[in-house]
Amino acid sequence: MAPFNRILLCYDGTPEGRLAMRCGAALAQQLEAETHLLSILDCSYWSSGFDVLSAMKFEVDEQAARETLREGIDRLRAWGVVATGHYSTGNAIDQITRLADSLKVDLIVIGHHPRGLFARWWTGENHALLLDRVSFGVLFEVAN
Incomplete structure (x- = not known):
């Protein structure tokens, strides 16, 4: 039995995301693992107000996130x-853990660009939150 039978690749279209997806794809091939790809529209940074401009921005961002998912599926197929493929909206940490739990994955693969502690705090990036919420493997592919 392979150590990872079901893998969730998280893809955002960035160079780090592409590197992580390539690494996860190679691992999935070697292990013949069931593979899932997640693209998230993280709208947690938007204000709670609703107006025409925010609705238009949401539609543009949603279209971009769905295109990122299609691109990822096409790259994996190649x-x-x-x-x-899975598309989700909401807080990235919440959506990754929700889908990973519902799919009962063994491993999550995510791209990561190292930054200083202050930059990570300022942007709200906190991979520790993800690690605290899951009970299975998480692979951060680090790009320099």
Whole structure:
């Protein structure tokens, strides 16, 4: 039995995300693991107010996130990996953990660009929150 039977790749279209997806795809191929790809529209930074401009921005951002998912599925297919695509809106940490739990994945693969502690705090990036919420493997592919 392979150590990872079901892998969730989190993809945002960044160079770090592409590197992580490539690494996760290679691992999925070697292990013949069921593969899932997640693209998230993280709208947690938007204000709670609703107006025409914010609705238009949401539609543009949503279209971009869905295109990122299609691009990821196409890249995986070109690399010989069949993956099920998932699109979600909301806080990235919440959505990753929700889908990972519902799919009962063994491993999550995420790209990461190292930054200083202050930059990580300022942007709200906190991978420790994800690690605190899951009970399975998380692979951060670090790009320099």
